Amino acid sequence: xxxxxxxxxxxxxxxxxxxRGAGADSIHSNPQYSYAVTQxxxxxxxxxxxxxxxxxxxxxxxxxxxxxxxxxxxxxxEELMTGFGDVYAQILEHxxxxxxxxxxxxxxxxLSSIVNACWDLWAxxxxxxxxxxLLDLQPEQLLNTLHMRYLDDVLTADEALDMLxxxxxxxxxxxxxxxxxxxxxxxxxxxxxxxxxxxxxxxxKSLDRGFEAVKLKVGSADxxxxxxxxxxxxxxxxESARVMLDCNQQWTLEQAIxxxxxxxxxxxxxxEEPTHPDDVLAHQTLARAIAPLQLAIGxxxxxxxxxxxYLQAAACGFVQPDCVRLGGVSEFIVVSLLARKFGxxxxxxxxxxxxxxxxxxxxNHIALGHEVIFLEYIPHLRSHFTQPARVEDGxxxxxxxxxxxxxxxxxxxxx
Amino acid sequence: xxxxxxxxxxxxxxxxxxxRGAGADSIHSNPQYSYAVTQxxxxxxxxxxxxxxxxxxxxxxxxxxxxxxxxxxxxxxEELMTGFGDVYAQILEHxxxxxxxxxxxxxxxxLSSIVNACWDLWAxxxxxxxxxxLLDLQPEQLLNTLHMRYLDDVLTADEALDMLxxxxxxxxxxxxxxxxxxxxxxxxxxxxxxxxxxxxxxxxKSLDRGFEAVKLKVGSADxxxxxxxxxxxxxxxxESARVMLDCNQQWTLEQAIxxxxxxxxxxxxxxEEPTHPDDVLAHQTLARAIAPLQLAIGxxxxxxxxxxxYLQAAACGFVQPDCVRLGGVSEFIVVSLLARKFGxxxxxxxxxxxxxxxxxxxxNHIALGHEVIFLEYIPHLRSHFTQPARVEDGxxxxxxxxxxxxxxxxxxxxx
Numbered sequence: 001x002x003x004x005x006x007x008x009x010x011x012x013x014x015x016x017x018x019x020r021g022a023g024a025d026s027i028h029s030n031p032q033y034s035y036a037v038t039q040x041x042x043x044x045x046x047x048x049x050x051x052x053x054x055x056x057x058x059x060x061x062x063x064x065x066x067x068x069x070x071x072x073x074x075x076x077x078e079e080l081m082t083g084f085g086d087v088y089a090q091i092l093e094h095x096x097x098x099x100x101x102x103x104x105x106x107x108x109x110x111l112s113s114i115v116n117a118c119w120d121l122w123a124x125x126x127x128x129x130x131x132x133x134l135l136d137l138q139p140e141q142l143l144n145t146l147h148m149r150y151l152d153d154v155l156t157a158d159e160a161l162d163m164l165x166x167x168x169x170x171x172x173x174x175x176x177x178x179x180x181x182x183x184x185x186x187x188x189x190x191x192x193x194x195x196x197x198x199x200x201x202x203x204x205k206s207l208d209r210g211f212e213a214v215k216l217k218v219g220s221a222d223x224x225x226x227x228x229x230x231x232x233x234x235x236x237x238x239e240s241a242r243v244m245l246d247c248n249q250q251w252t253l254e255q256a257i258x259x260x261x262x263x264x265x266x267x268x269x270x271x272e273e274p275t276h277p278d279d280v281l282a283h284q285t286l287a288r289a290i291a292p293l294q295l296a297i298g299x300x301x302x303x304x305x306x307x308x309x310y311l312q313a314a315a316c317g318f319v320q321p322d323c324v325r326l327g328g329v330s331e332f333i334v335v336s337l338l339a340r341k342f343g344x345x346x347x348x349x350x351x352x353x354x355x356x357x358x359x360x361x362x363x364n365h366i367a368l369g370h371e372v373i374f375l376e377y378i379p380h381l382r383s384h385f386t387q388p389a390r391v392e393d394g395x396x397x398x399x400x401x402x403x404x405x406x407x408x409x410x411x412x413x414x415x
Numbered sequence: 416x417x418x419x420x421x422x423x424x425x426x427x428x429x430x431x432x433x434x435r436g437a438g439a440d441s442i443h444s445n446p447q448y449s450y451a452v453t454q455x456x457x458x459x460x461x462x463x464x465x466x467x468x469x470x471x472x473x474x475x476x477x478x479x480x481x482x483x484x485x486x487x488x489x490x491x492x493e494e495l496m497t498g499f500g501d502v503y504a505q506i507l508e509h510x511x512x513x514x515x516x517x518x519x520x521x522x523x524x525x526l527s528s529i530v531n532a533c534w535d536l537w538a539x540x541x542x543x544x545x546x547x548x549l550l551d552l553q554p555e556q557l558l559n560t561l562h563m564r565y566l567d568d569v570l571t572a573d574e575a576l577d578m579l580x581x582x583x584x585x586x587x588x589x590x591x592x593x594x595x596x597x598x599x600x601x602x603x604x605x606x607x608x609x610x611x612x613x614x615x616x617x618x619x620k621s622l623d624r625g626f627e628a629v630k631l632k633v634g635s636a637d638x639x640x641x642x643x644x645x646x647x648x649x650x651x652x653x654e655s656a657r658v659m660l661d662c663n664q665q666w667t668l669e670q671a672i673x674x675x676x677x678x679x680x681x682x683x684x685x686x687e688e689p690t691h692p693d694d695v696l697a698h699q700t701l702a703r704a705i706a707p708l709q710l711a712i713g714x715x716x717x718x719x720x721x722x723x724x725y726l727q728a729a730a731c732g733f734v735q736p737d738c739v740r741l742g743g744v745s746e747f748i749v750v751s752l753l754a755r756k757f758g759x760x761x762x763x764x765x766x767x768x769x770x771x772x773x774x775x776x777x778x779n780h781i782a783l784g785h786e787v788i789f790l791e792y793i794p795h796l797r798s799h800f801t802q803p804a805r806v807e808d809g810x811x812x813x814x815x816x817x818x819x820x821x822x823x824x825x826x827x828x829x830x
Contacts, residue, residue, distance in 0.1 A: 029510045056511030057482065060475050060521060067472065095444045096471030102664070102692070102715060105520010106475060150691045153668045153700070249517070253568045276565045277517070278720040280695060281727050285568070300517060305693040312696050 004042040004077045004125045009069040011062035011113075012037040012411045014384075015055055021193040022380050026219025026250040028054055029192075033381055035324075036061035036109065037411060038069065038117035042077060047121025048406040051113035052324040052351030057106070064110035068097060072114070081122045084145040088115060088330055092147060104302035108327060115328025116356065120404040130329070130359035130404040135171075135367060139164035146334050147327070154308055160337050167369045174366045181395035182361050183212070184354070184377035185242070189233075190216035196232060203236045210394030213242035213269065213374055218259075219250030227262050234266040242374075244296070246272040253282040260290040270296040270318055277301055283315035296320055298335075299349035303327070307335045311342040318373075322349040323356055329404070332360055340368050350376040354389045355405040358396045384408050419457040419492045419540045424484040426477040426528075427452040427826045429799075430470050436608040437795050441634025441665040443469055444607075448796055450739075451476035451524065452826060453484065453532035457492060462536025463821040466528035467739040467766030472521070479525035483512060487529070496537045499560040503530060503745055507562060519717035523742060530743025531771065535819040545744070545774035545819040550586075550782060554579035561749050562742070569723055575752050582784045589781045596810035597776050598627070599769070599792035600657070604648075605631035611647060618651045625809030628657035628684065628789055634665030638674050649681040657789075659711070661687040668697040675705040685711040685733055692716055698730035711735055713750075714764035718742070722750045726757040733788075737764040738771055744819070747775055755783050765791040769804045770820040773811045799823050 015034040023031040032055030040047035051061050068091055072080070080087060091111055092103065100107045123133040134142070139161050148157055186209075189202035199216070206214055216233045218226040226245075233243050245268045251259065256274040263271070271293060275282050277300040287295050294317030301307055303326060310316050319339045323332040332348075339346050346364055348357040354377055364370040375396060382388040386407040390397040399405050430449040438446040447470030455462035466476050483506055487495070495502060506526055507518060515522045538548045549557070554576050563572055601624075604617035614631070621629055631648045633641040641660075648658050660683045666674065671689040678686070686708060690697050692715040702710050709732030716722055718741060725731050734754045738747040747763070754761050761779055763772040769792055779785040790811060797803040801822040805812040814820050 027508070027510065028514065031511065031514075054511040054514040056509065057479065057515045057522065060479055060482075060515065063478065064472065064475055064521075067475075093442070094471065095442065096446065096469040099443065099446075099469040100472045100475065100521055100524065101519075104516075104693075104717065105522065106479075106515055107472065107520065109515065150667060150694060150697075153697060252565060276720050278519075278718065279565060279724060281724050282565075282568060302519065303693065305691050309694060309696050 002125070004045055004121065006040045006042050006072050006075050006077065008041040009066070009072055010039045010041070011065040012039065013059050013062045014408060014412060015058060016381055016384055018380055021191050022188065023191065025192045025217045025246065025248040027248045031055065034058040035408065036065060036113050037408065038065050038113040039411070040072065040117045040121045042121055042125070045121060045124050047117040047124065048408070049113040049115065049117025049120060049328065050324050050352055050356070050406050051109040052322070053109065060106050061109045061113065064106050065113050068094065068107065068110050069114045077118070077121050077125050080118060081145060084118065084330065085147045088147045088327065089149070092327065103305070108302055109325060111327045112324055115330050116323060116404065116406065119329040120406050124403040127402045129399050129401060130356070131362040131398070134359070134363040139168070146330050148334060150305055151308060151338065154312060155338055155341050159341070163337060163340060164367065167367055170369070171366055174369070177362060177365055177372060178398050181397050182358060182372065183374040183395050184391050185213035185215065185244070185374040186211040187215045187376050187378050188380070189214045192217040196229065199229065199233065200236050203233065207237065212394060213244065215244040215246055217248065218245045219247040223255070223259050223262070226259060230263055230268065231266045242269040244269050244272060247274045249273050249276055249300070251275050253286060256286050257289050260286070260293060264293055268293065270294045272296040273299065280306070280309045280313050280315055283310065284313040287315050294318060296347065298322065299325065299351070304331055304334045304338065307338055311338055311344060316344070318345050318347050320347055320349040322351045323360060324351040329356070329360065336364050336368055336370065340370060345371050345373050347373050348375065350378060352406070353378050353381050354396065355385060358389050358399060359404060362398065419460055419536065421455045421457050421487050421490050421492065423456040424481070424487055425454045425456070426480040427454065428474050428477045429823060429827060430473060431796055431799055433795055436606050437603065438606065440607045440632045440661065440663040442663045446470065449473040450823065451480060451528050452823065453480050453528040454826070455487065455532045455536045457536055457540070460536060460539050462532040462539065463823070464528040464530065464532025464535060464743065465739050465767055465771070465821050466524040467737070468524065475521050476524045476528065479521050480528050483509065483522065483525050484529045492533070492536050492540050495533065496560060499533065499745065500562045503562045503742065504564070507742065518720070523717055524740060527739055527741060527743045530745050531738060531819065531821065534744040535821050539818040542817045544814050544817060545771070546777040546813070549774070549778040554583070561745050563749060565720055566723060566753065569727060570753055570756050574756070578752060578755060579782065582782055585784070586781055589784070592777060592780055592787060593813050596812050597773060597787065598789040598810050599806050600628035600630065600659070600789040601626040602630045602791050602793050603795070604629045607632040611644065614644065614648065615651050618648065622652065622656070627809060628659065630659040630661055632663065633660050634662040638670070638677070641674060642677050645678050645683065646681045657684040659684050659687060662689045664688050664691055664715070666690050668701060671701050672704045675701070675708060679708055683708065685709045687711040688714065695721070695724045695728050695730055698725065699728040702730050709733060711762065713737065714740065714766070719746055719749050719753065722753055726753055726759060731759070733760050733762050735762055735764040737766045738775060739766040744771070744775065751779050751783055751785065755785060760786050760788050762788050763790065765793060767821070768793050768796050769811065770800060773804050773814060774819060777813065
């Protein structure tokens with residue numbers, strides 16, 4: 001294996017304007033999709049890592065990346081990734097920066113970007129797409145890249161190892177997904193400010209493009225608007241398509257219970273982020289109140305501890321970890337292991353626009369036996385990636401280029 | 416009332432070296448006590464707000480303060496604080512910055528500093544110490560300075576109003592605390608790296624100075640060290656003093672259960688931060704396993720939602736909100752209302768070294784009827800405050816100067 005030593009780390013504040021109304025939900029009314037980008041410079045290779053924000057404060061994440069990544073300089077990537085769990089822990093548990101979380105907010109977003117850059121460089125240095133690197137690792141090797149602290153009461157390292165090993169024997173049965181491609185779902189038909197007409201037109205286009213699942217943003221001050229639009233979507237897509245409703249944390253518990261009962265009739269596949277993501281017990285109460293209707297949560301859960309609590313409390317039916325918010329690919333995998341233990345499906349939130357997660361869902365299915373559901377698809381930043389995800393007939397075409405598909409065109413001058 | 420218009424906001428990155436070993440615990444081995452300071456410039460007045468960090472990344476909080484406080488310029492302080500809850504919400508729920516939390520980490524620390532500066536300026540503009548300003552406000556006025564979103568399932572605004580009103584009638588019975596002063600406890604006898612001898616000597620000095628409660632840092636890799644030192648402290652202070660044991664998040668749930676059983680015999684008043692603060696359910700399990708031994712938690716809970724969950728889950732016997740981590744004085748009061756509803760005592764963590772909290776505990780006792788327990792005392796930054804808290808015979812002497820006692824000497828040039 002050729003040696004690839006990291007000689008420098010740079011951070012880049014990339015912000016992208018969106019078309020009018022795109023990306024807006026009940027809470028985030030004026031987003032500017034942005035990445036706090038880590039670049040690891042290693043000879044002719046660049047490891048690229050992303051953390052996702054909505055614009056304001058993206059520079060704070062970049063500043064944190066610069067401060068927290070210094071120890072990577074001088075490390076060789078193969079050597080770094082052997083026992084990467086310890087490297088991860090050193091950054092995560094820094095005795096001063098830890099105070100700024102712990103394990104949440106700006107410093108955790110920075111960790112996310114740094115960790116993703118390490119995985120990207122590793123995959124590139126081996127000439128493999130990330131999904132194939134992950135599948136190539138021995139269970140012990142993979143486990144050494146993770147940080148499983150504070151999880152022993154529900155999942156020990158030994159159990160995780162057993163889980164990986166036991167699924168190795170049946171991998172071949174699940175490899176077909178590589179050829180078939182992973183199904184996508186279309187988030188962009190129903191942004192919050194879109195008119196009813198726009199939504200109808202978007203749905204027709206979406207069905208034409210092969211999608212069989214769509215998402216509508218809800219959480220209006222006027223619950224009647226939400227209900228009317230949800231039934232409109234159902235009417236337009238027909239009975240067989242899946243429709244997800246995303247509230248983006250807008251409701252109180254009481255509102256959520258009331259509106260969910262009204263929405264039941266249009267048969268939503270899930271209700272997403274009904275209320276504040278820190279409120280595990282409110283979600284538990286809600287989940288019980290509206291069963292068998294399911295909740296989905298995760299895009300704003302800061303770390304594996306919150307996921308553990310949601311799973312223990314049976315407070316959601318789907319988890320939606322996002323590797324550009326959590327501590328990167330490593331913590332995404334830990335959450336996937338936890339979810340598998342509890343028998344809960346993983347349907348990532350794609351702050352990365354699906355670029356990295358298209359790799360991770362293949363790993364989840366093949367190596368962990370997670371059910372194939374679908375992967376969110378958001379097209380708004382396609383033109384900015386050097387290798388945008390290809391979705392054809394509603395299906396992600398498996399990426400083959402080395403790395404994690406994270407490279408962006410025209411990075412701004414390093415900060 | 417004279418008009419005080421905010422003409423500028425500045426942020427200051429203040430970091431202070433500590434004596435060897437001071438401030439160190441099982442997790443935070445090398446702290447540099449630091450404040451991200453907000454200054455509101457209003458004629459001849461300066462409103463000062465603090466957020467506390469351990470050094471690294473304090474500049475990130477300062478940068479966030481600058482970005483998030485712009486809307487305060489041009490506002491008159493009396494007008495601003497009438498309906499301050501809405502101002503608070505506008506900063507808290509900014510549709511882009513919210514993504515960096517929500518309501519946690521660097522942006523929430525910045526909010527804390529900004530909010531505290533507003534309260535400080537308000538108190539100074541009225542010529543009142545913060546505790547007296549708080550007691551002077553009518554219940555409706557006070558409620559308008561708070562942001563109680565997502566709490567309706569356990570505490571509505573109407574209930575909070577009733578709580579404030581019902582305690583007004585009996586205030587006089589509790590005013591004696593102003594003259595007597597609020598009792599302190601001594602955190603600094605038992606930092607993690609102090610030798611057994613140093614701890615013994617510190618305890619003797621502490622008892623001489625009138626303290627009747629002390630804290631020891633635990634969370635060693637070697638549980639036997641913790642247990643030995645805990646019994647040593649008990650032996651040194653005698654049977655009647657209270658001894659608190661603080662683990663600073665070091666244990667797993669399993670370790671915590673095992674060590675707590677061993678510690679029971681030295682009769683600790685509480686076990687503080689046994690494991691990761693995001694893990695509500697681990698604390699619930701632990702609290703049940705070690706009852707009647709009590710847990711204390713809060714210095715790292717990012718916001719009122721986590722406190723709500725801890726209280727609902729009966730996962731702790733004491734809450735320790737810190738107004739230099741939470742959204743300042745406003746969110747501290749919300750947490751105090753919640754705790755009162757659940758009958759759980761509030762014993763603040765003092766990232767502010769007790770400067771602001773000496774005001775807030777008086778309010779909590781007199782206006783909310785919270786039990787007087789004691790307030791943490793940490794002397795390491797005394798020389799840097801213009802009006803350091805006075806603790807005599809183990810008791811905080813009630814401050815009389817206008818404001819929140821937050822002013823620091825020699826602020827660095829504004830960032």
